[in-house]
Amino acid sequence: xxxxxxxxxxxxxxxxxxxxxxxxxxxxxxxxxxxxxxxxxxxxxxxxxxxxxxxxxxxxxxxxxxxxxxxxxxxxxxxxxxxxxxxxxxxxxxxxxxxxxxxxxxxxxxxxxxxxxxxxxxxxxxxxxxxxxxxxxxxxxxxxxxxxxxxxxxxxxxxxxxxxxxxxxxxxxxxxxxxxxx
Amino acid sequence: xxxxxxxxxxxxxxxxxxxxxxxxxxxxxxxxxxxxxxxxxxxxxxxxxxxxxxxxxxxxxxxxxxxxxxxxxxxxxxxxxxxxxxxxxxxxxxxxxxxxxxxxxxxxxxxxxxxxxxxxxxxxxxxxxxxxxxxxxxxxxxxxxxxxxxxxxxxxxxxxxxxxxxxxxxxxxxxxxxxxxxxxxxxxxxxxxxxxxxxxxxxxxxxxxxxxxxxxxxxxxxxxxxxxxxxxxxxxxxxxxxxxxxxxxxxxxxxxxxxxxxxxxxxxxxxxxxxxxxxxxxxxxxxxxxxxxxxxxxxxxxxxxxxxxxxxxxxxxxxxxxxxxxxxxxxxxxxxxxxxxxxxxxxxxxxxxxxxxxxxxxxxxxxxxxxxxxxxxxxxxxxxxxxxxxxxxxxxxxxxxxxxxxxxxxxxxxxxxxxxxxxxxxxxxxxxxxxxxxxxxxxxxxxxxxxxxxxxxxxxxxxxxxxxxxxxxxxxxxxxxxxxxxxxxxxxxxxxxxxxxxxxxxxxxxxxxxxxxxxxxxxxxxxxxxxxxxxxxxxxxxxxxxxxxxxxxxxxxxxxxxxxxxxxxxxxxxxxxxxxxxxxxxxxxxxxxxxxxxxxxxxxxxxxxxxx
Numbered sequence: 001x002x003x004x005x006x007x008x009x010x011x012x013x014x015x016x017x018x019x020x021x022x023x024x025x026x027x028x029x030x031x032x033x034x035x036x037x038x039x040x041x042x043x044x045x046x047x048x049x050x051x052x053x054x055x056x057x058x059x060x061x062x063x064x065x066x067x068x069x070x071x072x073x074x075x076x077x078x079x080x081x082x083x084x085x086x087x088x089x090x091x092x093x094x095x096x097x098x099x100x101x102x103x104x105x106x107x108x109x110x111x112x113x114x115x116x117x118x119x120x121x122x123x124x125x126x127x128x129x130x131x132x133x134x135x136x137x138x139x140x141x142x143x144x145x146x147x148x149x150x151x152x153x154x155x156x157x158x159x160x161x162x163x164x165x166x167x168x169x170x171x172x173x174x175x176x177x178x179x180x181x182x
Numbered sequence: 183x184x185x186x187x188x189x190x191x192x193x194x195x196x197x198x199x200x201x202x203x204x205x206x207x208x209x210x211x212x213x214x215x216x217x218x219x220x221x222x223x224x225x226x227x228x229x230x231x232x233x234x235x236x237x238x239x240x241x242x243x244x245x246x247x248x249x250x251x252x253x254x255x256x257x258x259x260x261x262x263x264x265x266x267x268x269x270x271x272x273x274x275x276x277x278x279x280x281x282x283x284x285x286x287x288x289x290x291x292x293x294x295x296x297x298x299x300x301x302x303x304x305x306x307x308x309x310x311x312x313x314x315x316x317x318x319x320x321x322x323x324x325x326x327x328x329x330x331x332x333x334x335x336x337x338x339x340x341x342x343x344x345x346x347x348x349x350x351x352x353x354x355x356x357x358x359x360x361x362x363x364x365x366x367x368x369x370x371x372x373x374x375x376x377x378x379x380x381x382x383x384x385x386x387x388x389x390x391x392x393x394x395x396x397x398x399x400x401x402x403x404x405x406x407x408x409x410x411x412x413x414x415x416x417x418x419x420x421x422x423x424x425x426x427x428x429x430x431x432x433x434x435x436x437x438x439x440x441x442x443x444x445x446x447x448x449x450x451x452x453x454x455x456x457x458x459x460x461x462x463x464x465x466x467x468x469x470x471x472x473x474x475x476x477x478x479x480x481x482x483x484x485x486x487x488x489x490x491x492x493x494x495x496x497x498x499x500x501x502x503x504x505x506x507x508x509x510x511x512x513x514x515x516x517x518x519x520x521x522x523x524x525x526x527x528x529x530x531x532x533x534x535x536x537x538x539x540x541x542x543x544x545x546x547x548x549x550x551x552x553x554x555x556x557x558x559x560x561x562x563x564x565x566x567x568x569x570x571x572x573x574x575x576x577x578x579x580x581x582x583x584x585x586x587x588x589x590x591x592x593x594x595x596x597x598x599x600x601x602x603x604x605x606x607x608x609x610x611x612x613x614x615x616x617x618x619x620x621x622x623x624x625x626x627x628x629x630x631x632x633x634x635x636x637x638x639x640x641x642x643x644x645x646x647x648x649x650x651x652x653x654x655x656x657x658x659x660x661x662x663x664x665x666x667x668x669x670x671x672x673x674x675x676x677x678x679x680x681x682x683x684x685x686x687x688x689x690x691x692x693x694x695x696x697x698x699x700x701x702x703x704x705x706x707x708x709x710x711x712x713x714x715x716x717x718x719x720x721x722x723x724x725x726x727x728x729x730x731x732x733x734x735x736x737x738x739x740x741x742x743x744x745x746x747x748x749x750x751x752x753x754x755x756x757x758x759x760x761x762x763x764x765x766x767x768x769x770x771x772x773x774x775x776x777x778x779x780x781x782x783x784x785x786x787x788x789x790x791x792x793x794x
Binding site: 071074077078080081083085086090091093094096097098100164165166167168169170171177179181 | 223224225226227228229247248249250252254464475490492494495496498499500501502504506
């Protein structure tokens with residue numbers, strides 16, 4: 001069995017730290033001040049409690065993607081708009097704006113590739129120990145792999161994410177600011 | 183000792199930085215490294231891009247949330263935005279946007295050191311001078327570099343800054359001052375078309391010798407976002423190797439790709455207006471953007487007859503508020519290909535009718551939008567100038583214009599192959615009519631980034647590697663000398679021009695002292711008018727041209743001035759001096775007064791504040 005690491009929490013180590021703290025607090029005013037601060041800090045008391053972020057902070061990058069899709073491709077406007085009253089031609093024209101803008105976001109911030117390289121409609125073999133993250137089986141799943149089946153959808157995998165750095169100063173809940181013309 | 187040679191392309195609409203590690207000691211080939219430039223792309227968002235749009239936005243104090251204009255190297259930044267967001271947001275708030283600062287920098291009609299930009303901005307906007315704006319762009323690039331290369335700060339590297347070939351001595355001087363203000367005290371200047379040619383040489387490697395041979399004349403056609411710039415580079419042989427000489431540069435033409443997209447948008451807007459659809463400034467911007475996309479689609483696929491244009495609704499009703507239009511190929515060809523690159527004869531004159539719509543911004547935009555007409559004027563005038571010069575670098579006798587044998591394109595405009603083809607076609611028509619051989623295109627240029635890359639490569643060439651383009655100054659310079667004649671009421675005495683620096687002075691040389699002597703009064707301010715000519719190739723130092731007013735080969739540059747410092751007892755004394763011109767190692771022109779028969783030496787400054 002592996003020897004446990006001589007950590008900072010072993011008794012001897014703690015004794016060493018305590019003694020040197022004692023000495024340095026006596027000799028260095030700077031150290032003494034820092035040590036006092038550490039003793040006061042609430043984090044030393046509730047040490048291992050995880051910091052809970054509000055949901056908009058926890059999911060800030062998801063909101064940022066929405067914001068980008070709106071900024072470049074007006075996606076939120078499009079999805080929130082009632083389509084019933086418009087003709088296909090009108091929707092088609094607006095869809096060009098949405099398509100061009102969202103596509104730009106996609107190509108700038110993500111590299112997205114098919115999960116499987118085979119052509120859709122091809123008969124492929126799914127080996128034993130296949131990646132169940134990337135391959136979803138449908139239809140008659142019976143017996144053990146390898147399975148043989150037809151590729152219906154090649155799937156999508158993000159192979160790179162290049163999200164821009166977004167300032168903490170921004171409220172992630174604001175997906176698009178209201179525009180007021182003066 | 184610097185680690186890198188760094189090329190900075192300070193463009194009218196986009197800037198870029200390329201770098202060359204000097205220790206690697208060989209040309210980079212096509213892998214010419216570019217600096218990724220962090221910049222604000224949206225409120226609170228910093229992204230890296232290879233191009234920094236040369237736009238400065240001066241926000242209202244409360245316009246953006248606190249901290250949302252911070253940069254990685256300046257968390258407290260709040261008073262200005264440079265780059266992508268400045269451009270996109272500024273297009274909606276034009277009164278706070280500084281654009282085309284570089285064109286203002288070479289605009290002798292305004293005081294370039296006073297805070298005049300944004301042009302016609304209201305009182306409460308904190309305005310800046312054209313020089314400040316250029317300095318802000320350069321400072322952003324320096325900070326971006328220093329952030330990434332902390333051990334090799336930009337101020338300690340070999341920095342080569344590009345200027346249009348058509349920049350005169352005053353505009354070059356101002357560029358240098360902007361660099362100093364931005365914390366870059368040691369820089370070298372290079373002309374943009376030359377930089378583009380260096381980038382091509384570096385990219386081709388030794389293979390470039392197969393494409394250009396002694397006897398060739400390369401025409402560089404550089405049409406950027408805001409300016410068109412021409413240069414001629416002659417290929418000769420010297421000591422068994424090829425030699426390159428830049429033999430001529432064109433005038434400064436404020437005409438570029440941005441004008442072209444605007445022209446398309448105006449065309450479509452007219453049609454929409456006729457249908458009763460009126461666009462506001464936001465929608466017009468969206469239309470310009472849509473026109474650019476449609477243009478790219480049509481140019482990329484010659485089978486398309488038209489491309490749809492959609493101006494989305496401005497409010498949240500995207501579909502309901504959308505305005506639909508289309509750009510068809512005939513319009514594109516009519517407005518862009520025929521409008522900006524018309525098929526003309528080489529002898530057709532430039533049109534000088536005022537073009538409304540482009541003239542509203544206060545800059546001296548080109549009155550004739552025909553790039554090919556400007557090109558014809560350049561080639562024919564240069565042929566005439568060379569014909570009278572004693573050592574014409576290019577054969578011109580019996581020809582109505584200088585015959586290029588090859589063309590190198592530069593600038594984003596030429597991503598559109600049909601526009602390149604049109605230039606080649608027009609040029610070759612002229613050549614055929616004048617008994618010449620067709621010119622070929624030098625392919626493989628990287629149109630957006632070549633200037634920065636070539637500048638970085640030039641920094642390495644200056645260390646004695648590779649082939650250097652010679653040529654020296656592209657202008658001869660003159661000072662105005664007032665003739666003495668009896669005063670006639672209402673008539674100014676004619677001014678003669680004394681040549682102080684001939685055409686083609688190389689960096690690091692000085693011209694002979696012309697015999698003409700001047701008397702300067704100690705302690706008093708003295709000013710000379712100052713002229714340049716890109717056509718008078720044969721004038722030697724000391725040549726005196728009669729009557730400046732009637733000479734259309736001369737262009738007035740900013741006046742030059744000096745004050746001889748007074749020492750106790752010599753105030754008011756008249757000191758005889760001669761003028762001397764020096765072209766510095768870094769590519770600027772310096773003028774000095776030399777005391778006649780004495781040790782005194784004073785520098786003359788170009789005054790860019792006023793124009794007589």
